Amino acid sequence: MKAVETVEAPEVVEHPLESLLRMDRIPHIWCSTCGIGTVLTSFAEAVKKVEFPLEKICVVSGIGCSGRIAGYVKLDSFHSTHGRAIPFATGLKLANPELKVVVFSGDGDIVGIGGNHLIHAARRNMDIVVLCINNFVYAMTGGQVAATTPLTANTSTSPYGNFEQPFSLPHLAASCGAVYVARWTALDVRRLAKSMTEALNKKGFSFIEIICPCSTIYARRNKLGTGLDLMKFYHDNSVIKHGADTRELDIEFQKKIIVGKFIDRERPTFLDAHNDWMKQKLKDKFIPHGGPQC
């Protein structure tokens, strides 16, 4: 009879992103093969690379599947109302300009109900980063048609297929004045992380659209297979075209997706424009806002 070999318990290794995630809230609520977790991983990688102190980075979300991101990042995080993450972030940023404020939410939240805030924040060049996860439907409520649903795609409220023209998000953000505009898929984990780092380091309104698989609802209704099949689709059909004309970025149902960095330009932010203008007009009578005051 052989002696039983004693096996030493493996050393418990800390998850590489543990310092950035609220581990006490894991497991998360997202479906298996949902792309949001992957996108969050890219974000955590990006945050590790930037030089801001972590306590100065804030995440603001709205409502929806992607809106739950605020609840998983170990940063000051605010889970606001549906569509209002951008104005909430505007208040937060203007109250304390030292903060790096990131709006992390979904297409229904940022472009559907909150579309007006998106265009105005871009117009003002509010110094925030907007990361918009686009899964083409209102997923949290069961997969209803969205302002981003491709023509002909089936959703629970477009049971005969969608006949409304969707928005092209990079074109919308760029037209309204965003200084940094990019689009990636959830498959592009490294390129996305790099792009997020650039957006975090950029001063002004930065916008990244992230095409993300929703296998539970969008893929199932449209018979597109599993999350893995969608990732394979992104792999075979996304084309990197940096600097592409944003008028040519429409997404058609199951056709090629153009990704890349489209806009990277400079423009005075809301606060810089405010301060410069007031200084010019009021001279030494102007007292600039100096951050938290209570």
Added chain:
Amino acid sequence: MKADPKGVLTGAHYLDGDHACSEGAIAAGCRFLAGYPITPSTEVAERVAERFPHVGGIFIQMEDEMASMAAVVGAAWGGVKSMTVTSGPGFSLMMENIGLAAMMETPCVVINVQRGGPSTGLPTLPGQADMMQARWGSHGDYEIIALSPNSPQECFEVVIKAFNLSEKYRVPVLVMADECVGHMTEKVVIPEADEIELYPRRYTKLPPREYLPFKPGKDLIPEMVKAGDGYKIHITGLTHDEKGYPAMSWEAQEKLVRRLVEKIRLHADELVDVEEMEMEDAQVVIFSYGISSRVSIPAIQKARKEGIKVGLLRPIIVWPFPEKKVRELAKKIKAFVVVEMNYGQMYYEVERCAGGNCKTILVPHGGGWVHDPEDIYKAIKEAVK
């Protein structure tokens, strides 16, 4: 703590109620206003837009009232006293994020210079028909505090009080003015800064490891932190536990929502602010607020000349309702005459608290103009019949 002299325009001024609200806010230390133009409240924002660059404040005209209110909540968490100002339709649009402020226990102030409604109603003319909306307008159960000024001088004072109460109880506080008070111009005396007492934000002294954002103190109110302090807080509009984490259960709902309600209800006695006039021997009591309380005075004077013992009870804090006061009075007097510019809102609160112990008579008015004092006088006569 005392007001920062930088923001206090000490001296006697000739101001309208809207401008007095602006000065009250600046004196109270408000340094962020997000708003959207709407008559008859716009002058508050206009004066702030002019004054803020001189005192280190940020004014931003947002794209709508939903954005304005959301920005106000965000700014509060950024560590600045914040407010917005609106009227009728804008107040309706702010409701969802007023609920967010209540749920996130965010100190902030909303001024509603009421106009005639419903819908677009009477944009340039007075109303007092948003009183129940102030109380119940956002969905779900919660308590807020609301005040009603009846003069430009009181606009200045009430807005400071509103900021102080919002800090003390960590609730959105609503200032329910009306078009008449907002647009009437009177003498406003602004005191020295060191005569203005401000309630400081209730920041925690606990280190991040020990701090729980929604763990209440004995008074049911939790201590606050602001973004950027290293506490890595999570603040959500979802039902949450003491840590601030979403908690989807009836137990968590019971614990949180009960506290949101009780943190105000248990302090109801501290939250009584009424003005009493000729009340010592009063048998009939006019219950009225805002401009209607001033229109009631000629009726009181006329009735007094005829020997009718009538007085005025004017709530300055309208929510929470001064229940105890009304309940006790009802046992001693013949009647309450409620004068308000609507078809019965605070009236039903008076009737409820009177509990059948005295008559309750409503003198309604649809808004657009003030009451005819004669109608109030007639109601007083009916009360003593």
